[in-house]
Amino acid sequence: MQIFPAIDLSGGQVVRLRQGDYEDMQVYATDPERVAMDFLEQGATNLHVVDLDGAKEGTAVNTGAIQALCGVEGLFVEVGGGIRDEARIEHYLALGAGRVILGTAAIRNFPFVEEMAKKHSSKIAVGVDARNGRVAVSGWLETTDVDSLQFCTKLRDAGVRTVIYTDIAKDGELTGTNLDAYRALREIEGLSIVASGGISFEHEIAALRDMGTYAAILGKALYVGKLSLSRAIAIAAGKEPQ
Numbered sequence: 001m002q003i004f005p006a007i008d009l010s011g012g013q014v015v016r017l018r019q020g021d022y023e024d025m026q027v028y029a030t031d032p033e034r035v036a037m038d039f040l041e042q043g044a045t046n047l048h049v050v051d052l053d054g055a056k057e058g059t060a061v062n063t064g065a066i067q068a069l070c071g072v073e074g075l076f077v078e079v080g081g082g083i084r085d086e087a088r089i090e091h092y093l094a095l096g097a098g099r100v101i102l103g104t105a106a107i108r109n110f111p112f113v114e115e116m117a118k119k120h121s122s123k124i125a126v127g128v129d130a131r132n133g134r135v136a137v138s139g140w141l142e143t144t145d146v147d148s149l150q151f152c153t154k155l156r157d158a159g160v161r162t163v164i165y166t167d168i169a170k171d172g173e174l175t176g177t178n179l180d181a182y183r184a185l186r187e188i189e190g191l192s193i194v195a196s197g198g199i200s201f202e203h204e205i206a207a208l209r210d211m212g213t214y215a216a217i218l219g220k221a222l223y224v225g226k227l228s229l230s231r232a233i234a235i236a237a238g239k240e241p242q
Contacts, residue, residue: 001236002215004048009062018172054082070096103127104137117159125162170198
């Protein structure tokens with residue numbers, strides 16, 4: 001299993017939200033590139049980057065920071081937040097992003113997602129953010145009536161290969177992730193699932209690994225020292241640290 005440490009950007013700074021609440025934001029660093037380098041030094045080979053301002057506004061905002069992060073050698077970078085058209089996808093890919101994440105666009109304009117999945121294949125992922133089993137959009141500010149698990153199946157059928165699934169209620173709480181949701185998601189054949197939201201314990205990383213989850217995103221638990229990135233990477237690889 002792959003581990004993706006997360007950098008969420010707002011105002012060019014590294015921040016974390018609690019349950020997607022923009023009014024409940026904690027700043028952890030002012031230099032995103034330095035944070036990425038720290039992750040690299042701890043053994044990371046991947047990086048998950050979200051433009052929170054972009055997700056809220058529906059357009060790219062933190063492009064300078066994203067360009068710097070995509071330029072860090074040795075990291076496969078996936079980028080999301082406010083990506084609504086192909087021009088933005090191609091811009092981030094040109095900057096060096098290995099994968100671009102579509103969120104609200106997947107609900108608002110599903111034919112666009114189908115087209116991008118066919119055209120860009122593995123370079124496209126869809127972020128499915130769930131609140132009480134329903135898909136949330138616009139930076140988690142709005143909850144739709146779309147069933148999140150059924151939507152993941154629809155994405156698979158449309159040619160999407162990778163889904164980043166987040167249970168919003170778990171995000172930033174440091175109380176654990178929704179393992180039941182990932183057990184259900186593993187039944188969708190042909191879809192690589194990235195677990196996100198609330199992963200706080202080493203046993204959860206082992207459980208996600210053992211159920212065949214493709215990757216896990218670690219956020220607040222790293223920033224507050226609840227999880228060690230190097231240990232998480234070892235556990236994900238099946239090398240249980242002593």
